[in-house]
Amino acid sequence: MSATIAYVRVSTEDQSTNTQRATIEERHKVDHWFVDEATSGAIKAKDRKGLGGLLNFVRDGDTVIVYAIDRLGRNTVDVLETVETLNAKGVAVVSLREGFDMSTPMGKAMLTMLSAMAELERSNIKERQLAGINRAKAEGKALGREKIINDEDVAHWRQENSASIKATAEQFDISTASVKRACRTHKGNTKIL
The missing domain is CATH 1.10.10 (Arc Repressor Mutant, subunit A)
Structure with a gap:
Protein backbone atom coordinates (compact mmCIF):
# COMPACT_ATOMS: atom_id res chain seq x y z
CA MET A 1 0.00 0.00 0.00
CA SER A 2 1.39 3.40 -0.98
CA ALA A 3 2.14 6.05 1.64
CA THR A 4 2.19 9.83 1.78
CA ILE A 5 5.49 10.97 3.24
CA ALA A 6 6.43 14.50 4.22
CA TYR A 7 9.89 15.99 4.46
CA VAL A 8 10.64 19.27 6.25
CA ARG A 9 13.98 21.00 6.81
CA VAL A 10 15.30 24.14 8.48
CA SER A 11 18.88 25.37 8.27
CA THR A 12 19.46 26.88 11.71
CA GLU A 13 18.50 26.20 15.32
CA ASP A 14 16.51 29.44 15.61
CA GLN A 15 14.19 28.33 12.79
CA SER A 16 11.21 26.02 13.19
CA THR A 17 9.59 23.44 10.92
CA ASN A 18 6.13 24.38 12.28
CA THR A 19 5.06 26.48 9.26
CA GLN A 20 6.13 23.79 6.82
CA ARG A 21 4.34 21.10 8.85
CA ALA A 22 1.12 23.11 9.19
CA THR A 23 0.99 23.91 5.46
CA ILE A 24 1.51 20.27 4.51
CA GLU A 25 -1.04 19.01 7.08
CA GLU A 26 -3.67 21.44 5.73
CA ARG A 27 -3.56 19.70 2.35
CA HIS A 28 -2.42 16.12 2.95
CA LYS A 29 -2.89 13.26 5.38
CA VAL A 30 0.71 12.31 6.07
CA ASP A 31 1.62 8.74 7.01
CA HIS A 32 5.30 9.35 7.83
CA TRP A 33 7.38 12.46 8.59
CA PHE A 34 11.09 12.94 8.01
CA VAL A 35 12.77 16.01 9.49
CA ASP A 36 16.15 17.71 9.31
CA GLU A 37 16.58 20.57 11.79
CA ALA A 38 19.57 22.91 11.92
CA THR A 39 20.86 21.22 8.80
CA SER A 40 22.49 23.35 6.17
CA GLY A 41 21.32 22.95 2.62
CA ALA A 42 25.00 22.93 1.70
CA ILE A 43 25.14 19.35 3.01
CA LYS A 44 24.26 16.97 0.18
CA ALA A 45 20.74 15.61 0.49
CA LYS A 46 21.72 11.97 0.86
CA ASP A 47 24.08 12.89 3.73
CA ARG A 48 21.34 14.51 5.82
CA LYS A 49 19.96 12.21 8.49
CA GLY A 50 16.27 12.89 7.81
CA LEU A 51 16.41 12.89 4.03
CA GLY A 52 18.77 9.94 4.01
CA GLY A 53 16.23 8.04 6.12
CA LEU A 54 13.45 9.06 3.75
CA LEU A 55 15.41 7.81 0.73
CA ASN A 56 15.88 4.44 2.43
CA PHE A 57 12.22 4.26 3.52
CA VAL A 58 10.26 5.13 0.36
CA ARG A 59 8.74 2.47 -1.89
CA ASP A 60 7.23 2.33 -5.36
CA GLY A 61 3.91 4.20 -5.40
CA ASP A 62 4.69 6.50 -2.44
CA THR A 63 4.34 10.27 -2.66
CA VAL A 64 6.78 12.66 -0.99
CA ILE A 65 5.42 16.08 -0.08
CA VAL A 66 7.73 19.06 0.50
CA TYR A 67 6.77 22.59 1.46
CA ALA A 68 9.11 24.06 -1.16
CA ILE A 69 11.65 22.82 -3.67
CA ASP A 70 14.56 24.43 -1.80
CA ARG A 71 13.95 22.05 1.13
CA LEU A 72 15.44 19.27 -1.02
CA GLY A 73 18.78 21.00 -1.60
CA ARG A 74 20.58 24.25 -2.23
CA ASN A 75 21.72 23.77 -5.79
CA THR A 76 20.29 22.48 -9.03
CA VAL A 77 22.39 19.34 -9.14
CA ASP A 78 21.54 18.22 -5.58
CA VAL A 79 17.79 18.86 -6.00
CA LEU A 80 17.68 17.12 -9.36
CA GLU A 81 19.68 14.12 -8.08
CA THR A 82 17.29 13.74 -5.15
CA VAL A 83 14.18 13.96 -7.33
CA GLU A 84 15.68 11.55 -9.89
CA THR A 85 16.53 9.08 -7.10
CA LEU A 86 12.95 9.25 -5.85
CA ASN A 87 11.47 9.00 -9.34
CA ALA A 88 13.67 5.96 -10.11
CA LYS A 89 12.09 4.26 -7.08
CA GLY A 90 8.63 5.03 -8.45
CA VAL A 91 8.04 7.82 -5.94
CA ALA A 92 6.18 11.01 -6.87
CA VAL A 93 7.44 14.32 -5.44
CA VAL A 94 5.03 17.19 -4.83
CA SER A 95 6.15 20.72 -3.92
CA LEU A 96 3.38 22.79 -2.37
CA ARG A 97 4.83 26.29 -2.73
CA GLU A 98 5.61 25.84 -6.40
CA GLY A 99 2.36 23.91 -6.91
CA PHE A 100 3.45 21.02 -9.06
CA ASP A 101 4.06 17.29 -9.14
CA MET A 102 7.69 16.81 -10.10
CA SER A 103 7.10 13.33 -11.52
CA THR A 104 5.25 14.75 -14.54
CA PRO A 105 7.08 16.11 -17.62
CA MET A 106 5.78 19.63 -16.87
CA GLY A 107 6.83 19.26 -13.25
CA LYS A 108 10.36 18.20 -14.24
CA ALA A 109 10.67 21.19 -16.58
CA MET A 110 9.47 23.54 -13.86
CA LEU A 111 11.82 21.93 -11.34
CA THR A 112 14.83 22.49 -13.58
CA MET A 113 13.92 26.14 -14.17
CA LEU A 114 13.13 26.90 -10.53
CA SER A 115 16.26 25.19 -9.27
CA ALA A 116 18.41 27.14 -11.72
CA MET A 117 16.75 30.40 -10.72
CA ALA A 118 17.25 29.63 -7.02
CA GLU A 119 20.93 28.90 -7.61
CA LEU A 120 21.30 32.13 -9.58
CA GLU A 121 19.62 34.07 -6.75
CA ARG A 122 21.99 32.58 -4.16
CA SER A 123 24.94 33.60 -6.34
CA ASN A 124 23.53 37.12 -6.60
CA ILE A 125 23.08 37.29 -2.81
CA LYS A 126 26.69 36.23 -2.28
CA GLU A 127 27.89 38.85 -4.78
CA ARG A 128 25.86 41.59 -3.07
CA GLN A 129 27.13 40.48 0.34
CA LEU A 130 30.76 40.54 -0.82
CA ALA A 131 30.25 43.96 -2.44
CA GLY A 132 28.81 45.24 0.86
CA ILE A 133 31.76 43.87 2.84
CA ASN A 134 34.26 45.41 0.41
CA ARG A 135 32.42 48.76 0.55
CA ALA A 136 32.41 48.69 4.39
CA LYS A 137 36.14 47.88 4.43
CA ALA A 138 36.85 50.72 1.98
CA GLU A 139 34.92 53.08 4.28
CA GLY A 140 37.02 51.92 7.22
CA LYS A 141 34.11 50.32 9.08
CA ALA A 142 34.91 47.61 11.63
CA LEU A 143 33.52 44.24 10.60
CA GLY A 144 32.57 41.33 12.81
CA ARG A 145 31.41 41.28 16.40
CA GLU A 146 32.52 43.95 18.80
CA LYS A 147 35.42 42.79 20.95
CA ILE A 148 34.26 42.09 24.51
CA ILE A 149 37.54 41.12 26.16
CA ASN A 150 40.82 42.85 26.86
Missing part, protein backbone atom coordinates in the same frame (compact mmCIF):
# COMPACT_ATOMS: atom_id res chain seq x y z
CA ASP A 151 43.60 40.71 25.40
CA GLU A 152 46.13 42.05 27.87
CA ASP A 153 43.92 41.12 30.87
CA VAL A 154 43.43 37.59 29.52
CA ALA A 155 47.13 37.06 28.81
CA HIS A 156 48.15 38.53 32.17
CA TRP A 157 45.63 36.42 34.16
CA ARG A 158 46.76 33.27 32.37
CA GLN A 159 50.42 33.98 33.14
CA GLU A 160 49.80 34.96 36.78
CA ASN A 161 47.77 31.81 37.42
CA SER A 162 49.86 29.44 35.26
CA ALA A 163 46.52 28.50 33.75
CA SER A 164 45.79 26.33 30.76
CA ILE A 165 44.05 27.72 27.70
CA LYS A 166 40.86 25.89 28.67
CA ALA A 167 40.90 27.20 32.26
CA THR A 168 41.50 30.74 31.02
CA ALA A 169 38.62 30.44 28.55
CA GLU A 170 36.32 29.29 31.35
CA GLN A 171 37.50 32.12 33.64
CA PHE A 172 36.63 34.79 31.08
CA ASP A 173 33.69 32.92 29.49
CA ILE A 174 35.30 33.09 26.04
CA SER A 175 36.41 30.55 23.46
CA THR A 176 39.80 28.86 23.55
CA ALA A 177 40.51 30.54 20.19
CA SER A 178 40.01 33.94 21.87
CA VAL A 179 42.48 32.96 24.60
CA LYS A 180 45.07 31.87 22.03
CA ARG A 181 44.58 35.11 20.08
CA ALA A 182 44.96 37.20 23.26
CA CYS A 183 48.14 35.37 24.23
CA ARG A 184 49.59 35.74 20.71
CA THR A 185 48.84 39.46 20.80
CA HIS A 186 50.68 39.79 24.10
CA LYS A 187 53.26 37.04 23.71
CA GLY A 188 56.02 39.26 25.02
CA ASN A 189 54.15 39.54 28.30
CA THR A 190 53.06 35.94 28.81
CA LYS A 191 53.94 32.36 28.07
CA ILE A 192 52.24 30.48 25.27
CA LEU A 193 51.16 26.94 26.06
Whole structure:
Protein backbone atom coordinates (compact mmCIF):
# COMPACT_ATOMS: atom_id res chain seq x y z
CA MET A 1 0.00 0.00 0.00
CA SER A 2 1.39 3.40 -0.98
CA ALA A 3 2.14 6.05 1.64
CA THR A 4 2.19 9.83 1.78
CA ILE A 5 5.49 10.97 3.24
CA ALA A 6 6.43 14.50 4.22
CA TYR A 7 9.89 15.99 4.46
CA VAL A 8 10.64 19.27 6.25
CA ARG A 9 13.98 21.00 6.81
CA VAL A 10 15.30 24.14 8.48
CA SER A 11 18.88 25.37 8.27
CA THR A 12 19.46 26.88 11.71
CA GLU A 13 18.50 26.20 15.32
CA ASP A 14 16.51 29.44 15.61
CA GLN A 15 14.19 28.33 12.79
CA SER A 16 11.21 26.02 13.19
CA THR A 17 9.59 23.44 10.92
CA ASN A 18 6.13 24.38 12.28
CA THR A 19 5.06 26.48 9.26
CA GLN A 20 6.13 23.79 6.82
CA ARG A 21 4.34 21.10 8.85
CA ALA A 22 1.12 23.11 9.19
CA THR A 23 0.99 23.91 5.46
CA ILE A 24 1.51 20.27 4.51
CA GLU A 25 -1.04 19.01 7.08
CA GLU A 26 -3.67 21.44 5.73
CA ARG A 27 -3.56 19.70 2.35
CA HIS A 28 -2.42 16.12 2.95
CA LYS A 29 -2.89 13.26 5.38
CA VAL A 30 0.71 12.31 6.07
CA ASP A 31 1.62 8.74 7.01
CA HIS A 32 5.30 9.35 7.83
CA TRP A 33 7.38 12.46 8.59
CA PHE A 34 11.09 12.94 8.01
CA VAL A 35 12.77 16.01 9.49
CA ASP A 36 16.15 17.71 9.31
CA GLU A 37 16.58 20.57 11.79
CA ALA A 38 19.57 22.91 11.92
CA THR A 39 20.86 21.22 8.80
CA SER A 40 22.49 23.35 6.17
CA GLY A 41 21.32 22.95 2.62
CA ALA A 42 25.00 22.93 1.70
CA ILE A 43 25.14 19.35 3.01
CA LYS A 44 24.26 16.97 0.18
CA ALA A 45 20.74 15.61 0.49
CA LYS A 46 21.72 11.97 0.86
CA ASP A 47 24.08 12.89 3.73
CA ARG A 48 21.34 14.51 5.82
CA LYS A 49 19.96 12.21 8.49
CA GLY A 50 16.27 12.89 7.81
CA LEU A 51 16.41 12.89 4.03
CA GLY A 52 18.77 9.94 4.01
CA GLY A 53 16.23 8.04 6.12
CA LEU A 54 13.45 9.06 3.75
CA LEU A 55 15.41 7.81 0.73
CA ASN A 56 15.88 4.44 2.43
CA PHE A 57 12.22 4.26 3.52
CA VAL A 58 10.26 5.13 0.36
CA ARG A 59 8.74 2.47 -1.89
CA ASP A 60 7.23 2.33 -5.36
CA GLY A 61 3.91 4.20 -5.40
CA ASP A 62 4.69 6.50 -2.44
CA THR A 63 4.34 10.27 -2.66
CA VAL A 64 6.78 12.66 -0.99
CA ILE A 65 5.42 16.08 -0.08
CA VAL A 66 7.73 19.06 0.50
CA TYR A 67 6.77 22.59 1.46
CA ALA A 68 9.11 24.06 -1.16
CA ILE A 69 11.65 22.82 -3.67
CA ASP A 70 14.56 24.43 -1.80
CA ARG A 71 13.95 22.05 1.13
CA LEU A 72 15.44 19.27 -1.02
CA GLY A 73 18.78 21.00 -1.60
CA ARG A 74 20.58 24.25 -2.23
CA ASN A 75 21.72 23.77 -5.79
CA THR A 76 20.29 22.48 -9.03
CA VAL A 77 22.39 19.34 -9.14
CA ASP A 78 21.54 18.22 -5.58
CA VAL A 79 17.79 18.86 -6.00
CA LEU A 80 17.68 17.12 -9.36
CA GLU A 81 19.68 14.12 -8.08
CA THR A 82 17.29 13.74 -5.15
CA VAL A 83 14.18 13.96 -7.33
CA GLU A 84 15.68 11.55 -9.89
CA THR A 85 16.53 9.08 -7.10
CA LEU A 86 12.95 9.25 -5.85
CA ASN A 87 11.47 9.00 -9.34
CA ALA A 88 13.67 5.96 -10.11
CA LYS A 89 12.09 4.26 -7.08
CA GLY A 90 8.63 5.03 -8.45
CA VAL A 91 8.04 7.82 -5.94
CA ALA A 92 6.18 11.01 -6.87
CA VAL A 93 7.44 14.32 -5.44
CA VAL A 94 5.03 17.19 -4.83
CA SER A 95 6.15 20.72 -3.92
CA LEU A 96 3.38 22.79 -2.37
CA ARG A 97 4.83 26.29 -2.73
CA GLU A 98 5.61 25.84 -6.40
CA GLY A 99 2.36 23.91 -6.91
CA PHE A 100 3.45 21.02 -9.06
CA ASP A 101 4.06 17.29 -9.14
CA MET A 102 7.69 16.81 -10.10
CA SER A 103 7.10 13.33 -11.52
CA THR A 104 5.25 14.75 -14.54
CA PRO A 105 7.08 16.11 -17.62
CA MET A 106 5.78 19.63 -16.87
CA GLY A 107 6.83 19.26 -13.25
CA LYS A 108 10.36 18.20 -14.24
CA ALA A 109 10.67 21.19 -16.58
CA MET A 110 9.47 23.54 -13.86
CA LEU A 111 11.82 21.93 -11.34
CA THR A 112 14.83 22.49 -13.58
CA MET A 113 13.92 26.14 -14.17
CA LEU A 114 13.13 26.90 -10.53
CA SER A 115 16.26 25.19 -9.27
CA ALA A 116 18.41 27.14 -11.72
CA MET A 117 16.75 30.40 -10.72
CA ALA A 118 17.25 29.63 -7.02
CA GLU A 119 20.93 28.90 -7.61
CA LEU A 120 21.30 32.13 -9.58
CA GLU A 121 19.62 34.07 -6.75
CA ARG A 122 21.99 32.58 -4.16
CA SER A 123 24.94 33.60 -6.34
CA ASN A 124 23.53 37.12 -6.60
CA ILE A 125 23.08 37.29 -2.81
CA LYS A 126 26.69 36.23 -2.28
CA GLU A 127 27.89 38.85 -4.78
CA ARG A 128 25.86 41.59 -3.07
CA GLN A 129 27.13 40.48 0.34
CA LEU A 130 30.76 40.54 -0.82
CA ALA A 131 30.25 43.96 -2.44
CA GLY A 132 28.81 45.24 0.86
CA ILE A 133 31.76 43.87 2.84
CA ASN A 134 34.26 45.41 0.41
CA ARG A 135 32.42 48.76 0.55
CA ALA A 136 32.41 48.69 4.39
CA LYS A 137 36.14 47.88 4.43
CA ALA A 138 36.85 50.72 1.98
CA GLU A 139 34.92 53.08 4.28
CA GLY A 140 37.02 51.92 7.22
CA LYS A 141 34.11 50.32 9.08
CA ALA A 142 34.91 47.61 11.63
CA LEU A 143 33.52 44.24 10.60
CA GLY A 144 32.57 41.33 12.81
CA ARG A 145 31.41 41.28 16.40
CA GLU A 146 32.52 43.95 18.80
CA LYS A 147 35.42 42.79 20.95
CA ILE A 148 34.26 42.09 24.51
CA ILE A 149 37.54 41.12 26.16
CA ASN A 150 40.82 42.85 26.86
CA ASP A 151 43.60 40.71 25.40
CA GLU A 152 46.13 42.05 27.87
CA ASP A 153 43.92 41.12 30.87
CA VAL A 154 43.43 37.59 29.52
CA ALA A 155 47.13 37.06 28.81
CA HIS A 156 48.15 38.53 32.17
CA TRP A 157 45.63 36.42 34.16
CA ARG A 158 46.76 33.27 32.37
CA GLN A 159 50.42 33.98 33.14
CA GLU A 160 49.80 34.96 36.78
CA ASN A 161 47.77 31.81 37.42
CA SER A 162 49.86 29.44 35.26
CA ALA A 163 46.52 28.50 33.75
CA SER A 164 45.79 26.33 30.76
CA ILE A 165 44.05 27.72 27.70
CA LYS A 166 40.86 25.89 28.67
CA ALA A 167 40.90 27.20 32.26
CA THR A 168 41.50 30.74 31.02
CA ALA A 169 38.62 30.44 28.55
CA GLU A 170 36.32 29.29 31.35
CA GLN A 171 37.50 32.12 33.64
CA PHE A 172 36.63 34.79 31.08
CA ASP A 173 33.69 32.92 29.49
CA ILE A 174 35.30 33.09 26.04
CA SER A 175 36.41 30.55 23.46
CA THR A 176 39.80 28.86 23.55
CA ALA A 177 40.51 30.54 20.19
CA SER A 178 40.01 33.94 21.87
CA VAL A 179 42.48 32.96 24.60
CA LYS A 180 45.07 31.87 22.03
CA ARG A 181 44.58 35.11 20.08
CA ALA A 182 44.96 37.20 23.26
CA CYS A 183 48.14 35.37 24.23
CA ARG A 184 49.59 35.74 20.71
CA THR A 185 48.84 39.46 20.80
CA HIS A 186 50.68 39.79 24.10
CA LYS A 187 53.26 37.04 23.71
CA GLY A 188 56.02 39.26 25.02
CA ASN A 189 54.15 39.54 28.30
CA THR A 190 53.06 35.94 28.81
CA LYS A 191 53.94 32.36 28.07
CA ILE A 192 52.24 30.48 25.27
CA LEU A 193 51.16 26.94 26.06
